[in-house]
Each structure stands twice: as structure tokens, then as C-alpha cells.
Amino acid sequence: MVRRTGSADLPLHGGRVPPWLAERMASLGAVITQAIVHHYGRDEFLERLSHPFWFQSFGAVMGMDWHSSGITTSVIGALKRGLGPLQYELGIHVCGGRGRHSRRTPDELMLLGDRTGFDAAALTRASRLVAKVDSAAVQDGFDLYLHGFFVTDDGKWTVVQQGMNGDNRQARRYHWHSESLQSFVEEPHSAIDGPAQGEIVNLTDRRAERSRATQMDLLSSLGPGGIVREYEAVTGQLAVQPELPHLVMPAHHEVRSSDVFTRRLHGTLAAAAESGPKDFSDLLLTPGVGARTVQSLAMVAEVVHGAPFRFRDPARFSLAHGGKDRHPYPVPIKVYDETIRVLKSAVQQAKLGADERMTALKRLDDQARRLETSADGPSFDAFVARERTRSPSLDGRSIFGWESDLCGQDFAGKDR
Template sequence: MARRAGSADLPLHGGRVPAWLGERMTRLGTLIAEAIVLHEGRDAFLARLAHPFWFQSFGAVMGMDWHSSGITTSVIGALKRGLNPRANELGIRVCGGRGKHSRATPAELAAAGDAAGFDGIALAQASRLVAKVDSAAVQDGFDLYLHGFFVTDEGKWAVVQQGMNGANKTARRYHWLSDGLTSFVESPHSGIEGRRQGEIVNLADRRADASRSAQLRLLAELGPDRLAREAAALERGTVTSDCPQPLLPHLVMPDHHDVRANDVILRRLHGTLAAAADAGPRDFPELLLVPGVGARTVRSLAMVAEVIHGAPCRFADPARFSLAHGGKDRHPFPVPTKVYDKTIGVLKAAVEQAKLGQDEKLAAIRRLDDQARRLERYVSGPSFEAVIAEERARSHEYGGRSVFGHEPAPSPDAGAAQAGRSAVVT
């Protein structure tokens, strides 16, 4: 039986992803998906999409706002642009999206079924049921506005959909996975993200079976008008329940835009820094075949490698993955486009060679993740604030860019203070 995996708060943010970042997100997101499929198969990729903590980390490593609701829209959009043109090769299709695109999901699934050979009509019905459960059976104050349906050629699927509460300026993301799903109305969720905001009516819980049956009997016996009057009377009273809620992981994405030290598990960050600075360039020559790749790119690759290979427990601090490629709003620092492009270049070369049976580079990226995990057990490093300060100080050298534009070169005084420093090698 699929189960609820956890919850998290997501501040509701507006805005658009700039084209220069959206194009990079499409390329990197597609490469990460392809690497996972190569290593573990399509089912493993669906399972990751259905994990709320992993999904947030995935968006953060691609340079989106690390804590906001916009990650959901941008990740689904990037994967739809990147995976659908290669659906015949990778065997994964993305349907739906935000607003009007979500309403096109059933038609897109029917077309995908015709192309791949699965029952698209049946999955279109599944799509409608999934949306119905999270909009009607789970009455938690959030109105659905986004529905993304990921389906493989075998007909297995994952759904990521999101609702908003405009009054509280928050969003809640819901995750579904077809693997192990036997009922749409008995605890079907693989995960739900969002803040508890008062009492939630969850008729999709397995413990609500008696309630669902009673409602059907009442509807037959009393009729809708009588039920409406009874419901109004009940609202004037207080309903209590002695049925305890299960203890689940709860990821709280804060309202503050800046990434702070308490948002990150520092020992894991120190392991990544040590692997990149000390072990990366020396011990992983396979990663240095792309000209100009140095410790800074290896650091980003180590975080990408963790997104590809990491166990669920590794994603308790999604903010840490924003230190790979920054954020479009300058938090934790502007997107280092030169580093980003080199990360894409190395990963692309590794994936292409792995498809030809030469997996040395892809194996090296995995070893880099293993090295970072070993080092984090005993290494120390600079403070979180020092890491961010260094990144911001060198942002111009790294091709730093945000929605506010390109990062300017430092002032002459600041440049003089840094005289004598060696040329940057990203």
C-alpha cells in the first residue's frame, strides 16, 4: 500500500523563471533523470519524484528558489521540455502542468498511451481521481492549480500536484506513486507537503472507511437537502476525534529568502567541500577532461551526484543543495553560470559515454559522492557564512547571474584587496 511520506511548508511565490535559467534547468534536470534511469531504471526515477524531500532538493540543485512553491512548477516544466522529446528513448513522458496545462492531462495521457502502448484512457481516469482526492476528499484549505503526471512506457506513474491557500500565502504539494497503489480512497499518498493550518478533513485515510460508508448511507436515506441542514447544525458544535495522527517527517520551508546556517546540515556541506577541494581534482581525473573544470565545479558535481544516488535520509536539508548553483533571486548567491555550464558538460559527457558502455566518468561522479560521505564523518571546514561570503565575492568570476542581471565586477578598491590571488579555475 502506498503511504504518506511526510509534509512541508512552502511559501507561495509568484514570478517567472528567466529563459537563461529555464534552459539550463531543462538540460541539467534531464541529465539527472537520465543518469538515474541508467543506474537504477525508470521505476527508481518515479520513486524519487514521489519523495517530497528529494523533489525539493532536486529543484534547489538546479538553481531555483530553494524554499518556494515555484520549485514545483519549474521542475515539472523543465522535465516536460526535456523528457518528452526523448520519450521514445528514455520511456518517460510528462503530462499536465499548471493551470490550463493541468486540464490537458487526460488528452495528453491518451495520446501518450497510443504512442507507447499502455492504456492511456485508464490513466486519464486515474489522473482525474488523483486530482479529485486532493481537491475534495482531502479538504485542507488548498485549491489545486497544478497537476503533473509522469508515466513510463510500462504504464507506471507518479503524480506531483500542488494547491494554494491565497489567504495565508502558502502552498501544499501532494505526491502520488502508482507502485503499490491498490485504492484511491485508502491512504493513497506517497507524500504530502504543506503546513498544518487547522483541522483537515482527509476522507482518503484508511481509517475513514467507516465514514465514507456512512456518508453514502446518509445520502441515500436523507437526501442532499437534509444533509446540508444537518451539516450546518454540526458546524455550530465541536467535533473531536480520539484517532491519533501518525508521526511523519515534516519539512518546514521557512519564509525567509536567504539561506541560513540552521537551514543546512553543516557536516555534510564540509564533506562536499573537502571532497571537491582535496580529493576531487587529484583523485578523479575522469572529471577533468572537460577544459577548465576544477574544484568549484567538482563541488557542484558532488551535490548533483548526491541527488542522483543519495538515500532518502540525505535530503533532510534541501537548502544545502542550493549551494551547488545558487538561486535566481541571489539566495544563497547568484547562479554561477560558468560553473553550471561546466557541470552540465561533465555530466552530459559521462551519460553519453555510459550509454556506449564506457561508464568511467559516471562511476567517478558516484565515487565523488561516496568520498564526500566518508569525509563528512571527521572533516571540519569554514563557517557557513564564510562559504557564502566567498561565493558572493567571486560571483563575477563565476558568471554570476540573477533575475536582477549579471553580477558586476568588484570595485577597484575591492579588487586591490584581492590582488595576488590566483586565477579562478571553475
């Protein structure tokens, strides 16, 4: 059973992920996936991917542009690279991608079917139907150009695909989940996000059943030519878009205080400070973890353990590892690498039956939630200003280069 779970409207944003970040995104994405599977199982990971707010937060915590269309391509690509060596161990496989890679999805599914035993033909049909629904049954002005198909060994799947509206300079992301879908043609989506943009033809709405039946009758009785004569009668039956989880990202590139729930940020900072770098290092048995890394780990822990409502402000998760375009600040390479190291160590120990390090991360997340109701801290602008100031000492890096080499340069307007 499959259902569309949500969607997101995102400003189109050009450019590529630099290799130094792409490599780290693949590593961090893979280890976060392993942590989720360890705690909650493969099905939960598929469900997380099918939620547009979580998906956006997942990309933001990995240092990708927090608001843009590129987060979809980069997250799918990072997971495809990072989970590739682990796919038979985890039982999670990533097919498709952007452009020509999306067209390879059927071939990839058939190869996986030979190795895993799932019904590759049925999954290929599902992949094609999902693409057809979002390109034909729902006509909203966005042309599909990306199709990511996540599937487990037992045949459950999530699809994340994206369309482009060049005139409006926007992209729209569609999420599907194989859980609880009763029909591909009647309200299959669990969510579609985005502002109204003119008239939308949605033949998947429950109220469009009469329209769908009428069109089939016309096709069988009148043929294609006769349908043209009946066009007006058919269009009168089209229905509106069902209400689904709705994520709309702003056009501005910089992270603003209005994009972040400051109360939750203060809870994260307070939990990191209360744990303390020394205490937390002892808990994780990984000496050298700094206070700044603990802050990032707290945000990563929330991505692993947080409930859906926790991700209403995806911009907050960009405060873990910055962004490649210097928004909210350059990627702190030292912190990013420490985060990956700590998580990899925790996952490796968990595989051996020792859960202490994974449990410590869970406690950090629990503590942040307890403290956010009472914690106080710096304003958002003060926090960002401090991170920019200390960026050279943390090996801050962006698409413009190393921050230590760029000190004093004015970037206003260059990357917005």
C-alpha cells in the first residue's frame, strides 16, 4: 500500500556541491541513516524520507543550502553514494536520481530484484506510476526532472521526486510512501507542499472519481477524437488539491531569525553546555570532542530522534554545520569531521552490542528538549555573528574558499 506523503516548494538555485562537501555529506548521511535504523528500523527511515520537513532538515544539517531546490538532488546523491557500500548490510537501496539517472531506475530495480528476491517488476511499475501521477494526473505547472526511489529488501519504498517551473524560478518536491496507499489514482499523496499558483488539475482527488470514470467512458465509446468534443464537460468535474503537509521555503538565501525557532536553539545550546565537552567525551569514549561539536551533535541527534513537528523550522538545522554558500556561515570543517567521527564510532560500537555511545546521543537530544522551555541564550543574530568570527579557527570553508584566506572580503549580495 502506497501513499503520497507531502511536498515542498523551493526556490531554484544553481551551482554544484563541491567535492569536499559532497564527500562529507555522503559520510554523514550514511551514519545518520545507520543510527536511525539502529534505533527505529528501516521502515522508520523510509517514513522520515517521506516527510518534506524532515527531509529539508536532514539536508540542512549536512551543510547544504537550507532553502533551495538543490537540497533534493544533493541529499539523494549523498545517500546513493554513502549507502552504496552498506546497502546489503542495511537492506536499503537508493535508485534513480537526476536526469538520465532517473531513467535508470527500472534497470537498477531489476538488478536488485535478482539479488534480493523482491518483486522488481511490481516496483518498476510503482516507480513509473508515481512519475506519471505527478506529471500527468496532477498538472500543477512543474515538469519532473528528478526521481529518487528508496527501497528495502522486503519491497517497501519511498519516492522523492522533483519538478521545475522555470517561469516562476521554483521547484516542487513530491514525497511518496508505500505505507497505507490504497490507490495510485485516488488521493495517493501523503503531502504536497507549495503556494497556490493558478489553476491546478488534480485528477487524484477523491472528488474527481466521476471525472476519471467519465474520461474512461469517453475513451472507450468515442475514441480520442470524440474526447475533444466533450472536453468542456470533462473539465467541469476537476477537483481541487487535497490538504497535505505543506512546506514552502522562502526566496531569501540568508538565514534570518524569523526562520528559526529560537527557543529550540537555546535548548540545544544549553544541553550542549550542561553536558560539557569533558563529560560528553567521557561518555562517548572519544577524547578531543569540543564544545562546538557537542552543539552540532545535539542537532544531529534531533534529526535521528525528533518527532515530525520538531522540523517546522528546517533553517535551524543549518546551524549545525553552516552552508556551502556561507549561509548562515561557512562550513566548519573541523566540527563537521568530528561529528562524523563521533557518530561513526557510536554506530560501530552499537554493531558490537555496546550501546553506551548511541545512548549518550539520545540523552543529549532528550536534555535539549527538557531545557528549551526554560533556557536562555544569545539572540540568533549574535549567535551567527560569533560563528562567523570564529570560522577561520574552525577551518571554515565555502564555495568561495577557506575562510582564513578570505577574511576582510565583503560577500554582501554575491551569493543571494
